[in-house]
Amino acid sequence: LILSFDSLSRVDGSARFGFGLYPQYLTSISGPIEVRLASEQPSQSTIEVHVRPLTNVPGTESKKAAVILKEVLQMEVIMEANPRTLIQFVVQALVPTPNVTDELVAAMINCCTLSLLNAGSVPMRGVICAVSIVRLSPVKGEIPIYKVHLTEESIPRLEATGCFAFLFSDSVSSNTYASSCIWTNWHSSYSGSAKAVDEDDLVRARDVARSAAREVWDRMK
Amino acid sequence: MRPPSPSIPEKEFLFSALKQGLRLDGREFFETRPVTLTFGPELGWVECFLGQTRVLAQVDAKMIKPPPERPFEGVISIHSEISPMASSEFELGRPSEEEVTITRMLDKVIRRSDVVDKESLCILAGQRVWHLRLNVHCLSDSGNLLDCACLAGIVALKHFRRPDVEVIGEEVTVHHPTSRAPIPLSLHHNLYCFTFAFFSDTSIHPVLDPNHLEQRLNGGLISIALNAHRELCVVQKSGGVPLEPADVLRIVNVAVQKAKDLDVIVESRLREDWEGRKVEVR
Numbered sequence: 001l002i003l004s005f006d007s008l009s010r011v012d013g014s015a016r017f018g019f020g021l022y023p024q025y026l027t028s029i030s031g032p033i034e035v036r037l038a039s040e041q042p043s044q045s046t047i048e049v050h051v052r053p054l055t056n057v058p059g060t061e062s063k064k065a066a067v068i069l070k071e072v073l074q075m076e077v078i079m080e081a082n083p084r085t086l087i088q089f090v091v092q093a094l095v096p097t098p099n100v101t102d103e104l105v106a107a108m109i110n111c112c113t114l115s116l117l118n119a120g121s122v123p124m125r126g127v128i129c130a131v132s133i134v135r136l137s138p139v140k141g142e143i144p145i146y147k148v149h150l151t152e153e154s155i156p157r158l159e160a161t162g163c164f165a166f167l168f169s170d171s172v173s174s175n176t177y178a179s180s181c182i183w184t185n186w187h188s189s190y191s192g193s194a195k196a197v198d199e200d201d202l203v204r205a206r207d208v209a210r211s212a213a214r215e216v217w218d219r220m221k
Numbered sequence: 222m223r224p225p226s227p228s229i230p231e232k233e234f235l236f237s238a239l240k241q242g243l244r245l246d247g248r249e250f251f252e253t254r255p256v257t258l259t260f261g262p263e264l265g266w267v268e269c270f271l272g273q274t275r276v277l278a279q280v281d282a283k284m285i286k287p288p289p290e291r292p293f294e295g296v297i298s299i300h301s302e303i304s305p306m307a308s309s310e311f312e313l314g315r316p317s318e319e320e321v322t323i324t325r326m327l328d329k330v331i332r333r334s335d336v337v338d339k340e341s342l343c344i345l346a347g348q349r350v351w352h353l354r355l356n357v358h359c360l361s362d363s364g365n366l367l368d369c370a371c372l373a374g375i376v377a378l379k380h381f382r383r384p385d386v387e388v389i390g391e392e393v394t395v396h397h398p399t400s401r402a403p404i405p406l407s408l409h410h411n412l413y414c415f416t417f418a419f420f421s422d423t424s425i426h427p428v429l430d431p432n433h434l435e436q437r438l439n440g441g442l443i444s445i446a447l448n449a450h451r452e453l454c455v456v457q458k459s460g461g462v463p464l465e466p467a468d469v470l471r472i473v474n475v476a477v478q479k480a481k482d483l484d485v486i487v488e489s490r491l492r493e494d495w496e497g498r499k500v501e502v503r
Contacts, residue, residue, distance in 0.1 A: 008361040009273040009433075010308035022262050026360065028306040050313060052304055055281050055356050090306035092358060094261070094277070 013119025017111035027111040031087030044079035078123040102132035102163040126169030129213040162186030164209035253430040265381030269373035273363035278373035280381040287350040295342020295350045301357035334454040338407040364432040371414035410448040415476045449484035
């Protein structure tokens with residue numbers, strides 16, 4: 001994965017992130033700044049997220065991604081610290097994104113976290129890292145395999161996919177860390193109960209995701 | 222919240238410095254900020270840095286049925302909406318005056334001045350033409366977004382390669398970039414835009430490539446788009462303090478010289494990037 005800080009001149013913080021060789025998203029954050037009276041909240045700050053695709057005007061996919069990001073970021077930012085202010089995120093896609101996959105959602109979340117760290121002006125509860133996990137049907141044997149990246153040849157074996165976001169905070173030493181899964185959209189890519197997801201499956205997928213997210217966090221540090 | 226800049230001390234400092242012939246960032250009056258062009262992995266993706274001002278431009282092409290009144294020409298559309306990333310003063314959905322100027326100027330520079338040969342975009346007359354879509358994203362506004370956006374747009378069009386198309390009778394075959402090398406767009410000329418800011422105090426000479434503070438405090442802006450062969454295409458002065466004809470002629474001469482220099486830079490960067498890519502032509 002690739003990550004870098006941009007230093008755009010008119011915003012408080014900015015960063016690029018991508019899974020792979022090229023950055024997929026560039027995020028900028030301004031905050032806490034002045035808020036419009038209509039969206040002002042008396043006891044906490046307002047978070048505004050704009051997701052802009054590379055081509056075309058922002059549509060429903062962008063809106064869906066923006067809603068997800070807002071939810072995740074509300075858990076990361078300490079909202080009560082700056083009431084009646086606005087924290088504004090703009091997520092700009094750097095690669096064409098015809099549909100927003102789970103991997104791209106994970107990249108967006110990581111990118112927003114990086115730009116928050118770059119800004120330093122917004123108080124945060126912790127660092128949120130996200131990865132997307134896929135479950136493949138086993139080649140031989142009974143246990144399905146969980147992988148972080150989907151390669152071309154594994155697509156026919158795809159059973160379930162999802163993105164997990166973990167909040168990391170309070171690391172006493174480099175070996176122990178506290179992390180909790182705060183958001184996921186683990187879902188099966190088949191309809192019907194044959195290859196459905198259940199609780200054990202979710203727990204297993206979450207563990208795989210946790211270690212992958214830890215790698216992302218180490219890289220961020 | 223603090224009132225928006227520029228503050229009165231900033232204003233007075235800028236004017237007194239300019240009267241003494243000094244610009245706050247140390248440049249000469251007719252010196253632009255350094256231009257950096259970064260190309261992405263895809264063809265037609267370029268990020269243009271003009272000092273701290275940054276613009277990203279990307280070109281996309283797809284085939285459509287042409288409108289009936291122009292069956293022999295391709296279609297070019299430009300999308301340039303400024304997001305709050307450029308500056309928190311920009312709001313989505315409510316174009317500011319600067320944004321309208323940029324949209325109109327991009328339209329004049331890229332579409333109406335016939336930079337791209339539209340007839341070469343025709344595949345099958347009346348049925349299939351190329352629709353080029355230029356997306357311009359302003360990432361950071363540190364003054365003179367207009368020049369940066371125009372430059373990014375032109376360089377993206379020069380960098381872009383469209384898939385090769387073969388027409389046999391009525392049948393159209395589009396070749397994938399891996400089977401046949403994509404071909405560049407045919408451009409008539411390269412246009413470069415230069416913006417000069419002048420101030421309400423007429424003893425101060427106009428400055429080229431205003432930075433953020435100079436643009437906020439200007440008494441008027443004049444933009445000139447021209448190519449490297451001394452041909453003027455667009456001269457735009459919207460409002461502002463009246464200028465003497467001698468000043469305008471001097472500005473045009475400066476712009477002509479700068480266009481030649483910029484053309485050399487752009488061509489050398491494009492050549493460098495092209496050599497770095499592995500393209501085999503069979």
